[in-house]
Amino acid sequence: MQFSGFNNTSNxxxxxxxxxxxxxxxxxxxxxxxxxxxxxxxxKLYYGLFSIPSLIALCLxxxxxxxxxxxxxxxxxxxxxxxxxxxxxxxxxxESFAGQVRPPLHTLMLFVGCYLLTRYRSEIIYPLLFSxxxxxxxxxxxxxYMFAHTYxxxxxxxxxxxxxxxxxxxxxxxxxxxYWLSLSMTCKRPQILWLSIPAMTVMFIAVIATGSRTxxxxxxxxxxxxxxxxxxxxxxxxLGVTLxxxxxxxxxxxxxIFARGDSYRLEIxxxxxxxxxxxxxxxxxxxxxxxxxxxxxxxxxxPHSFALGVLYYVGILxxxxxxxxxxxxxxxxxxxxxxxxxxxxxTWLVFGIxxxxxxxxxxxxxxxxxxxxxWIPLALIAALSINQxxxxxxxxxxxxxxxxxxxxxxxxxxxxxxDGLGPKVLRLVDxxxxxxxxxxxxxxxxxxxxxxxxxxxxxERLRNMxxxxxxxxxxxxxxDGSSAVHYTPLPGNTLRQILQGITAPxxxxxxxxxxxxxxxQLHEQGVYFRSLHLxxxxxxxxxxxxxxDVADLRIYPSSLSLSLRQRNLRHMQRYTVDRRWLFEDHFxxxxxxxxxxxxxxxxxxxxxxxLAARPPAQVR
Numbered sequence: 001m002q003f004s005g006f007n008n009t010s011n012x013x014x015x016x017x018x019x020x021x022x023x024x025x026x027x028x029x030x031x032x033x034x035x036x037x038x039x040x041x042x043x044k045l046y047y048g049l050f051s052i053p054s055l056i057a058l059c060l061x062x063x064x065x066x067x068x069x070x071x072x073x074x075x076x077x078x079x080x081x082x083x084x085x086x087x088x089x090x091x092x093x094x095e096s097f098a099g100q101v102r103p104p105l106h107t108l109m110l111f112v113g114c115y116l117l118t119r120y121r122s123e124i125i126y127p128l129l130f131s132x133x134x135x136x137x138x139x140x141x142x143x144x145y146m147f148a149h150t151y152x153x154x155x156x157x158x159x160x161x162x163x164x165x166x167x168x169x170x171x172x173x174x175x176x177x178x179y180w181l182s183l184s185m186t187c188k189r190p191q192i193l194w195l196s197i198p199a200m201t202v203m204f205i206a207v208i209a210t211g212s213r214t215x216x217x218x219x220x221x222x223x224x225x226x227x228x229x230x231x232x233x234x235x236x237x238x239l240g241v242t243l244x245x246x247x248x249x250x251x252x253x254x255x256x257i258f259a260r261g262d263s264y265r266l267e268i269x270x271x272x273x274x275x276x277x278x279x280x281x282x283x284x285x286x287x288x289x290x291x292x293x294x295x296x297x298x299x300x301x302x303p304h305s306f307a308l309g310v311l312y313y314v315g316i317l318x319x320x321x322x323x324x325x326x327x328x329x330x331x332x333x334x335x336x337x338x339x340x341x342x343x344x345x346x347t348w349l350v351f352g353i354x355x356x357x358x359x360x361x362x363x364x365x366x367x368x369x370x371x372x373x374x375w376i377p378l379a380l381i382a383a384l385s386i387n388q389x390x391x392x393x394x395x396x397x398x399x400x401x402x403x404x405x406x407x408x409x410x411x412x413x414x415x416x417x418x419d420g421l422g423p424k425v426l427r428l429v430d431x432x433x434x435x436x437x438x439x440x441x442x443x444x445x446x447x448x449x450x451x452x453x454x455x456x457x458x459x460e461r462l463r464n465m466x467x468x469x470x471x472x473x474x475x476x477x478x479x480d481g482s483s484a485v486h487y488t489p490l491p492g493n494t495l496r497q498i499l500q501g502i503t504a505p506x507x508x509x510x511x512x513x514x515x516x517x518x519x520x521q522l523h524e525q526g527v528y529f530r531s532l533h534l535x536x537x538x539x540x541x542x543x544x545x546x547x548x549d550v551a552d553l554r555i556y557p558s559s560l561s562l563s564l565r566q567r568n569l570r571h572m573q574r575y576t577v578d579r580r581w582l583f584e585d586h587f588x589x590x591x592x593x594x595x596x597x598x599x600x601x602x603x604x605x606x607x608x609x610x611l612a613a614r615p616p617a618q619v620r
Contacts, residue, residue, distance in 0.1 A: 520597035
């Protein structure tokens with residue numbers, strides 16, 4: 001009993017971390033620098049709301065590490081981090097070993113947290129990125145407004161919040177400029193497109209205002225990558241706009257670009273290469289000091305190149321996994337480019353690679369602007385790759401369905417379900433089904449994750465869990481903003497139809513008992529089917545149960561809490577016929593079947609809830 005109680009508590013803690021703490025921590029990691037007074041508080045927020053919760057979640061459920069260890073990117077990160085820590089043995093730093101372990105550990109927890117977030121709250125990734133970008137956009141508009149009022153020749157935009165350096169600020173402005181650019185290439189709704197283009201322009205102006213040239217090169221590389229990874233009609237426009245914008249920047253801001261020359265980069269790199277040549281294979285050690293005197297009147301502590309930084313600290317042996325996880329991240333994104341999140345994350349990574357050519361050098365650090373150039377994009381790619389391979393993300397491309405093609409497809413189709421706006425479910429002449437989902441308002445969750453896509457993803461995930469669901473053939477997006485899913489139906493009749501056709505009470509009771517066991521299996525595996533009722537459960541030809549209409553469904557990290565089970569039952573009690581068969585005539589059979597799989601406390605709670613919902617005259 002004590003072990004069961006502990007297990008239930010650990011499940012609830014794990015669920016709370018994955019469902020609520022990690023989304024909040026990830027959101028603040030992306031945008032908090034815009035409004036926090038300093039980086040120190042940003043570090044603490046990341047540690048408290050993302051890194052440490054991820055570590056706790058991993059300790060509560062170590063089996064989550066299994067999928068991570070099958071991901072090549074994460075394996076390369078582990079090898080890199082391990083070699084970094086090993087290099088302390090020949091380094092010359094004075095910091096304690098515990099202090100040197102923390103940055104690599106927090107970096108690894110970024111990958112763990114992103115994996116857990118993508119696995120258990122994949123539907124929230126789009127809204128999180130969009131919300132963080134909106135915060136960044138509002139802050140940038142304010143920063144530009146204040147900069148315009150105080151501008152004097154030669155000034156460079158730094159920004160508010162935790163920003164204290166124009167070059168570092170440009171990394172954040174460029175990061176979100178890339179986001180809006182990627183969104184303009186992948187979005188399907190005109191409202192989002194008309195927002196993303198002005199937002200991208202604002203962020204690009206902010207990059208120009210910082211006077212930094214490195215992000216301009218990085219943005220150019222990102223635009224070229226984006227144009228090819230999601231090749232469509234917009235790609236031609238993007239490449240043309242990139243060419244025109246590049247020419248305009250060179251003409252209008254030639255002084256900013258050429259006046260500072262190479263900013264002593266060649267001299268810095270020459271000095272760093274000479275130091276690298278002293279220990280080319282193993283480097284000087286992760287904790288080694290780097291001092292570069294390029295004749296500026298002061299010394300520098302960074303090689304102004306991520307690749308040179310890796311070579312200096314951990315040598316060629318450290319550079320190999322470092323190059324591998326970036327190259328494999330881009331390759332994985334190219335393979336899965338049907339998923340827009342891969343496009344966004346990989347374009348971020350290309351931007352970071354471009355910016356890292358002439359900037360940075362610290363190989364593993366605490367959370368700061370440099371994380372937006374490498375670790376944040378790479379962690380998202382790794383998380384997406386793991387969950388794509390496990391079938392938890394959309395794997396089908398969404399096809400455009402014109403009105404003429406729709407009419408051809410649905411010719412002579414039988415209307416199965418309709419509403420005041422027209423047909424919702426049609427049986428096509430070949431026996432397959434076409435389910436239509438009306439367009440949602442642009443600011444609702446349905447605009448970020450279309451219900452047709454949820455239907456397809458949920459069907460695949462449930463089937464992997466052992467629950468029969470329809471086989472998805474195609475996904476469509478209609479000209480009016482609606483979406484549709486084309487699928488092969490399950491062979492069978494609804495449980496409601498079967499119960500209606502049964503006249504023998506004993507046979508009906510046995511079927512209700514089997515349904516109780518099936519419902520408990522759903523609950524124990526964390527499946528919360530909001531629309532669960534006897535019309536959405538099929539009795540298949542082999543006698544097993546299957547699920548249909550699964551768009552309105554969530555899969556939780558652990559078995560459902562008692563409150564969610566109660567909510568599920570209350571929904572079923574709304575249907576008069578279902579209530580009579582399940583909760584009145586054959587309630588004991590339902591309880592008996594439910595108790596076969598579910599815990600005693602869950603079965604007792606179901607019993608009490610149903611009795612509490614009955615009229616007093618029916619309670620005995």
